Amino acid sequence: MQNQARSNVLLVNAREAATMLAVSPRKLWAMTFEETPSLPYVRCGRLVRYSPNDLRRWIDVQRKGGDNDE
Template sequence: MSAKYETLLVSPRDAAKLLAVSTRKSWAMTFAKERGLPHVRCGRLVRYSVDDLRE
């Protein structure tokens, strides 16, 4: 039996690749004053939902 796992949260670098932008641009989009990228913080870590990035 093989288990297939789907990644739910990705790092800023992987999010930038999915959005086809630079890592710096993804950070700017995350912390924009108006409508930034939806993200999850866990301490210092920032992660992005794959479903939110695909929308």
């Protein structure tokens, strides 16, 4: 039941997003606010949140090598 509720989450905080991407929260913050950010995020006032679906799509775009290498 908890996994089903977790899969319906629309936005996660920076710590959860960093865990999903297997990077440190500091690296996630740098990726979010670099000069030309490629990592999608949502601002909720001062809060920054990440969509798990956007993170999955971002990973697909970043993927290199193997069958996906062009």
